[in-house]
Structure formats: C-alpha cells, structure tokens
Amino acid sequence: MPQFDTTQWQKVLEVLKERHAPICRQWFYDDLSPGQLNNGLLEIHTATPVQQNYLQKRCLEPFTEAAQAVTGQLVAARFVCEPVSTEDSSPSVDASSSNGHAPLVEPELADLEANLPPTPPNSTEQDAFTPAASKPEPIQLNKSRSHDARPATGSFDFDNESMVLSPDNSFDHFISGPNNQLAYAAAVAVANQPGTAYNPLFIHGGVGLGKTHLLQAICQSILTKNPHTQILYVSCDAFMNQFIACVQAGKMDEFRHHYRHVDLLVIDDIHFLANRERSQEEFFHTFNELYQSNRQIVLSSDAPPHEIPHLEDRLVSRFQWGLVATVSKPSFETRVAIVKAKAKMRGFELPDAVVELVAQRRESNARELEGAIKALQAQQMIQKRPVDLAMARQALGEPAVAPQANQTTLQHIVDAVTRYYNVKLSDLQSRRRFKSIVEPRQICMYLARERTRFSLEEIGGFFGGRDHTTVMHSVDVVENRLQNEAGFPPQIKQLLEEIDRATGAVT
Known part of the structure; x- marks a missing residue:
C-alpha cells in the first residue's frame, strides 16, 4: 500500500492527544514521521534508537489504537529507526x-542470599586493590569489543x-x-x-x-x-x-x-x-x-x-x-524552570501565573511538579478551556479563592496601608521610586504574601505589573526590617490589627 499520508498522520496525533494526553510529548510532532501502511502494519519512523525502544515498549497500544481510529481498519503500529551503519546499531x-x-525487594531475598551455595572463585580474589596501580589504556567506546570468551547465550535470560x-x-x-x-x-x-x-x-x-x-x-x-x-x-x-x-x-x-x-x-x-x-x-x-x-x-x-x-x-x-x-531540593526559580520545561516537553502551554502557583505549592521534588502538570492536563481535558488560576487551584486540590467572612483581600491590605502612609493606590501601582512610595508598596506586597493565597505574579501584577522577583525582594526587605529595626514591627502590627477589624476577624 502507499505511504501513510500526512493528513492521516496528523489525525493520529490528534487522537493521541485527545485520548492519551499524559503520554504525548512534543518530540512526537518534531521527530516522528509515518512510513508505509502495508498488510495491516503501520511503520512509524523515529529519530533515535532510544525513541524507538521507548515507544515500542511504552506507547505501542495507544499508537495502534489511534491508527485504528483514523483508518477504520484493524492495523498495528510498529516503530522503526534507520541504523547508523551497516552493522546493527541498536543501543x-x-x-x-x-x-x-x-x-520492591521480596521479603525472602535476604534469606535466599544467606542460604546460597558457595560461588566459584573470582578472577580477582585479592581483597586489597591499589588505585594507583598501572592500568591498561582506556577502551575505545566506538569499537565493538570481541565477545569470543562469552559463555553460550540462551541459558540464562538477563x-x-x-x-x-x-x-x-x-x-x-x-x-x-x-x-x-x-x-x-x-x-x-x-x-x-x-x-x-x-x-x-x-x-x-x-x-x-x-x-x-x-x-x-x-x-x-x-x-x-x-x-x-x-x-x-x-x-x-x-x-x-x-x-x-x-x-x-x-x-x-x-x-x-x-x-x-x-x-x-x-x-x-x-x-x-x-x-x-x-x-x-x-x-x-x-x-x-x-x-x-x-x-x-x-x-x-x-x-x-x-x-x-x-x-x-x-x-x-x-x-x-x-x-x-x-x-537536593530545587529552589523556587529552579522549580519554575522545571515546570516550564516539562510543560513545553508535553506541548502544554501554561500561563506564568499558573507556573508560579505550581512551583509554590509543590516544593519537594521534580516528580511532584510533573504530577501537578499531569493533573492540570487532565483538568483541562475535562473542562475543555484554557488553563487559568482557578483551574490550577482545583487541579492542585485547593479550595477556590472567593471572598468569605474574615478572609483578607488585596483591597483590605491596600486600604489599611494607604491610610496609614497617606498614599494613593495609583502611587503604589506607579513606577515611581521615591522612598515614601517604595516602602508602603513593599509592605503591601509582604502583607499580600502573608495574608492571601495569591501567587507572586498575581501580587506583582496588581502593583503595577511587576514580576515575581520584585515581590520576593520586597518580602525579603520587610522580613529583614522586622528582625533588625526595633520601631518597625509595631507598624506592621498596627496594620494587621486594622486589616483584621476590616475583615471582621476582630471586633
């Protein structure tokens, strides 16, 4: 039969994304190409032997299902990679x-080892080994070494x-x-x-x-x-x-x-x-x-x-x-980069605010970050709309952010700070760098970080479109002043009391 045409191949990828989004990767689109559809067998060409082996072992059934859905025939997928030489180039x-x-180690493993019969002597029986001893020249990795001395294969499956x-x-x-x-x-x-x-x-x-x-x-x-x-x-x-x-x-x-x-x-x-x-x-x-x-x-x-x-x-x-x-555990900036990279690898676009929210809420390791991305993909497939912060919070298992009794909002914080420092909201959101404006702006960012669940980017965006690093710097400045300036903590305490009165937390 003829070559599997490009239109059909694009439909196969669309079916994969619709039905098996968690396995989809950007390199599916960049590196894979259709081959012949012959005798019910669809050849899919890969760029590397590693891709071929991975797809054959992990993704064969989804690709076969997608090919059958597109062709309406009982076809099977097979992944092929052209060898790099006349010799077998499979890794x-x-x-x-x-x-x-x-x-998981089986419970009886230790007992099995304890009851093993004696093993034949090793070729290197000496207990002591001197690293400085003369060694042969480094092996040439681009040459296949002789395996003449290898025992007969087939008797034990490794x-x-x-x-x-x-x-x-x-x-x-x-x-x-x-x-x-x-x-x-x-x-x-x-x-x-x-x-x-x-x-x-x-x-x-x-x-x-x-x-x-x-x-x-x-x-x-x-x-x-x-x-x-x-x-x-x-x-x-x-x-x-x-x-x-x-x-x-x-x-x-x-x-x-x-x-x-x-x-x-x-x-x-x-x-x-x-x-x-x-x-x-x-x-x-x-x-x-x-x-x-x-x-x-x-x-x-x-x-x-x-x-x-x-x-x-x-x-x-x-x-x-x-x-x-x-x-060790990644920093916030590294976690942001990890989320962006893993989302890009899946061909999954995320707003910066969502990226930062995931990086804030999943602090332990990259595996948790990837799990959050999978949850977001699943949520997007269910709701069939672009990812936003509300969807992200839902995917992360957080309650929706909505004004409730005794809940601090950005408006509560801005009202308290502008009254205390006699500044306007427009000043806080401006690009002006006077000390009389920078200080209350930093305090607003600090209080927003402490009293609300908004992301760093959301806070920065509210105060004049500033990025998350500016918010982090402001939080650091305020925390440092709280530790080192004796007259500063009472100001923050007074602001918090005013915010609590406004929210009804105190009467």
Missing part, C-alpha cells in the same frame, strides 16, 4: 527495572525485566540549578570522557530530585556518540536477584561475563546492597575488574557512601575514589 543497553528504580531509557531523561531536558550543579557537570564530563573523568561517579539525594534522570542522560549521550557502546543499566535489586538466580542455577560464569564485559556499568539505588554480604562480595570483585580496565562506573543512592548502613568499608572506600555529588 546495547541492558537493564532490570521497568521504571529506572529498583522494584533481559526478563527490561528497563527502558526515556527520551525525556536527556541532558537537554535537565534543569540545572544550585541544588544539582555539581552532579550535572560531573555527569556531562563522564558522558564526554567515560572511564577517565570521574570514575566512579556516585550521585546521591532524595526521591525525585534527578538522580535517575542524570543516569539515563549519561547513557543516552554516550549512545548518541557511540551507538555500539556496551552499556549495562540496572537497578541494584536486579543485580542481587540475578546474582542469586545464577548461583542457584550454577551460571556464575555467565553472570560475571554479563556484568564485567561492558564499557559502562550504571546501577540505580546502590544503597540496597546494605546487609547483603554475598552480593557485596560479588559487586566488590565486579567493581575491581571494571575499574582496572578503565571502564566507567556510575552509581546512585539515597545517601552518601559512608551513610549507607552495613556497607563494607572496602566498598565505601571504592565508591569515594571518583566523585561523590549530591542533588
């Missing part, structure tokens, strides 16, 4: 978690819990700020010079702060430069489960070849090695062999090496040989 990524994080690299988790989509600058810079350096920049790279921090994003970004960046790179990206739980299974099945040679003959080993949530003596022993020798061969190791954890309980000292020491970098 050699192995993994063992469906979402980049370790699955891919039964395959993990998918998400195209969302690239360096281009990572928002760098004061909370993660070192980790980001180190990850970029490792991607540019694997095995030589920082080895190992150990990234630690709380949930949803970007550790997995950086790990996947490293993998994707290296694969973009060198598609034949042998990368093994697994969760720590998968490492332990496979280790136990291979010991029980007598397949330790295969296990060791699988983990020790790679260019890059990336393990998420390495802290799960705690209290796993046999797994720690095996990982110790795996680490040594890779490190001695100048092969890059990247690890993530919820705690720095020395704070992981019951982790052997020799592993703590090795984890600190390269660089230990932390990621």
